[in-house]
Amino acid sequence: MVSHSLSSKQYGVTLLVLFFLGIVFLSVFVSDINLLSSVPRITGFSVTALTFSAGPIGFVVSLTFLVMLTWKIVPSRAEWVKKMIHLGLILVVGFLCKTGFKQMTQSPRPYTEILAQNLLIPQPSHFYNLSALQKQQVIDEMEGMVSRWRRDQWQGERDYSFPSGHTIFAAICLAFFGNIFLQNRRYLLTLALSTWAIGVAYSRLWLGMHRPIDLLGSVVFVLLVYFVSVKLEKLSNKILARCLKAKVA
Structure with missing residues (x-):
């Protein structure tokens, strides 16, 4: 039963491994990003849209769109409900652990290094000793030196760096x-989804929000969760069975 559940997830595991390798490629060949460079409007808008699509608000839109797609693809309604409950459990586990990891590692975001290099703070870790107002003021000091696309993101996310919630x-x-x-042999959809995922990962590097290790660690974490999600799948089946039982009663 367990081996069957794992084999049914082999495509997901393969895609995660390819995602990991894609981030390694980005880290080696596209990692030389100058956070102080000028940014064309179209570039800033595109990268910001990518990062928004996996952010605190945009993820709802992205998730809703993907869920609606699977509604049309998965033939059995009962099977679709099982999968959505399973997805919900994975997301809850993923984001709860992300919050815990951030507090455990307390890794400063890359942009705090820019703040330190410009003598606005003594060292990157000092940024997290500031009050919310002080953090805002320090980032505002970079106006004219950093594009608004990056600066707005810095203002919006002033917590720790590892792991990347967007990448998770x-x-x-x-x-x-x-x-x-x-x-279901929807290869174009898979390609589009993969392109979006790698785009999200790149946007986090480009904006100065994460280092490659943050992204790679996030993918490894999801891979581990995906492996143990067999138990989560059993739990989701129990939840569905109880819901159906309560409905009949």
């Missing part, structure tokens, strides 16, 4: 929905 969400979507797409 993108990796979960890639593994879960990509697995469904490939099982």
